[in-house]
Amino acid sequence: MYLLYARPGWGSALAEVQLDWYGLPYRIETVGDLFEDSAARERLTLVNPLAQIPTLVLPDGTVMTESAAITLHFADVTKTDSLVPAPGDPLRPGFLRWLVFLVANLYPTFTYADDPARFVAHEAARAGFRDAVDAYAQRLWRVVEQTAGTPYFLGDRLSALDIYLAIMTHWRPRRAWFAEHCPKLAAIAAQTDSNPRLASVWQRNFAAADEA
Numbered sequence: 328m329y330l331l332y333a334r335p336g337w338g339s340a341l342a343e344v345q346l347d348w349y350g351l352p353y354r355i356e357t358v359g360d361l362f363e364d365s366a367a368r369e370r371l372t373l374v375n376p377l378a379q380i381p382t383l384v385l386p387d388g389t390v391m392t393e394s395a396a397i398t399l400h401f402a403d404v405t406k407t408d409s410l411v412p413a414p415g416d417p418l419r420p421g422f423l424r425w426l427v428f429l430v431a432n433l434y435p436t437f438t439y440a441d442d443p444a445r446f447v448a449h450e451a452a453r454a455g456f457r458d459a460v461d462a463y464a465q466r467l468w469r470v471v472e473q474t475a476g477t478p479y480f481l482g483d484r485l486s487a488l489d490i491y492l493a494i495m496t497h498w499r500p501r502r503a504w505f506a507e508h509c510p511k512l513a514a515i516a517a518q519t520d521s522n523p524r525l526a527s528v529w530q531r532n533f534a535a536a537d538e539a
Contacts, residue, residue, distance in 0.1 A: 329353035436464035
């Protein structure tokens, strides 16, 4: 059985939804707010020195971090291409490019801007830092928008990229901004939301946000 360290609505949802999708057995260890709860950070550090989620413990006890690595691992373990185009598939190079783009370029903007105090010593400079990082993230989202297909990012087929987009568009600058400035990404997120196989994960992770 897999063990996923998770917090509803956070990046752990990227792994949780795939565990559900593939029907892999798992249990969740809920963690506290890693920005506000020092005890939660200390406990998670024992498993992942960066105290970040997703943190996944494999059935053999191996610890995996980094959502892209976890995504590719699940495809290998299940021997299916339902979320990751297989080697030799002409869609695979684009999939790999944009998977890494999302995790290497966009995901860090949340890391930096969610808690600027970790990176900016002077309190007076933190608001400006966050604004600059958020503006950079919006610029990156517009780059992704230019390449996105329809109805899914790769065109006719659902992939893990669509799961990433459906989850990450819940975060800043949030769905209303995407609807106005990146309509293709907003449409992909809505299309992915409607997949009944994902309903239980969306409910666990985003019901409160959607009702707010």
